[in-house]
Amino acid sequence: MTQxxxxxxxxxxAVIGSPVSHSLSPAIHxxxxxxxxxxxxxxxxxxxxxxxxAALAAMRSLGIDGFAVTMPHKEAIAELVDEIEPAAAAxxxxxxxxxxxxxxTFGASTDxxxxxxxxxxxxxxxxxxVVVGAGGAARSILDALxxxxxxxxxxxxxxxxxxxxxxxxxxxVGRVGDQTDLDGADLLINTTPIGMGASAGMPIDxxxxxxxLAVADIVYHPLDTPLLLAARQVGAVTVDGLGMLVHQACLxxxxxxxxxxxxxxxxxxxxxxxxxxxxxxxxx
Ligand code: NAP
Numbered sequence: 001m002t003q004x005x006x007x008x009x010x011x012x013x014a015v016i017g018s019p020v021s022h023s024l025s026p027a028i029h030x031x032x033x034x035x036x037x038x039x040x041x042x043x044x045x046x047x048x049x050x051x052x053x054a055a056l057a058a059m060r061s062l063g064i065d066g067f068a069v070t071m072p073h074k075e076a077i078a079e080l081v082d083e084i085e086p087a088a089a090a091x092x093x094x095x096x097x098x099x100x101x102x103x104x105t106f107g108a109s110t111d112x113x114x115x116x117x118x119x120x121x122x123x124x125x126x127x128x129x130v131v132v133g134a135g136g137a138a139r140s141i142l143d144a145l146x147x148x149x150x151x152x153x154x155x156x157x158x159x160x161x162x163x164x165x166x167x168x169x170x171x172x173v174g175r176v177g178d179q180t181d182l183d184g185a186d187l188l189i190n191t192t193p194i195g196m197g198a199s200a201g202m203p204i205d206x207x208x209x210x211x212x213l214a215v216a217d218i219v220y221h222p223l224d225t226p227l228l229l230a231a232r233q234v235g236a237v238t239v240d241g242l243g244m245l246v247h248q249a250c251l252x253x254x255x256x257x258x259x260x261x262x263x264x265x266x267x268x269x270x271x272x273x274x275x276x277x278x279x280x281x282x283x284x
Pocket of ligand 1: 136159160192193
């Protein structure tokens with residue numbers, strides 16, 4: 001579909017965060033707008049910590065239609081929106097804001113639902129789940145898993161026990177667990193940064209991996225984390241972290257424009273952008 005050239009009626013969405021210069025969001029969202037032929041464009045604004053309220057007011061006065069929120073503003077924006085969806089309220093964290101034509105604001109959190117959608121791409125139906133890690137991303141995933149009918153049990157393993165307890169409480173069937181829970185599980189999800197960049201190590205003992213234990217890793221740099229490579233070696237189905245990123249963006253677009261885009265163009269754009277930024281970083 002042909003996208004109209006930028007004009008006086010072009011609509012604008014954006015991301016606020018700090019830092020945002022390496023964000024994949026502009027590439028992903030602009031690819032979706034282009035593929036759908038929508039007269040929308042997406043920008044990134046670096047907003048320093050403490051600047052969320054001023055940024056929201058600026059978006060309002062400039063007539064920006066919606067924006068994504070990343071670190072460190074997710075909690076502050078959750079306090080500022082006029083209306084908040086149940087998942088975002090449970091988490092106390094908003095990653096998507098819709099600025100309505102009547103001037104009111106609506107906040108949502110699409111991370112957890114985006115993760116669940118990425119499982120569906122790989123035909124993984126979560127039933128007995130082990131989640132490693134209990135930080136911000138884990139909390140959104142735990143909340144979303146609790147909303148999935150298929151999910152019967154979710155064990156949370158984290159190096160800090162108190163954090164694991166608080167995160168597990170967000171999920172309908174969540175509880176604190178340990179490595180032995182992997183024996184009866186059909187899905188393992190790594191939500192820790194272990195495996196990110198050049199970091200060595202595994203979030204679990206890989207002797208527990210089996211062909212019938214699907215493995216998802218939300219780290220997407222690299223795409224093939226050491227955990228996913230080890231899981232594939234024993235014949236397990238794997239789900240990489242780019243799926244979550246892309247699907248949460250599709251859900252954001254649906255909130256802003258009313259239509260959910262196909263995920264494929266967003267994924268291609270994210271992969272191309274990752275490749276370009278990795279090439280730029282490498283010595284010539
Ligand atoms: P976070 O809030 O800082 O939480 C990190 C969690 O990992 C905590 O539970 C922490 O344990 C645990 N952890 C950190 N380092 C560890 C280590 N060396 N050994 C054991 N446990 C460790 O971070 P987050 O925002 O949830 O992000 C986590 C990862 O997910 C990052 O790599 C991020 O890039 C990725 N992510 C991906 C997506 C996506 O769309 N694919 C979205 C969001 C985040 P303690 O509680 O003990 O500190």
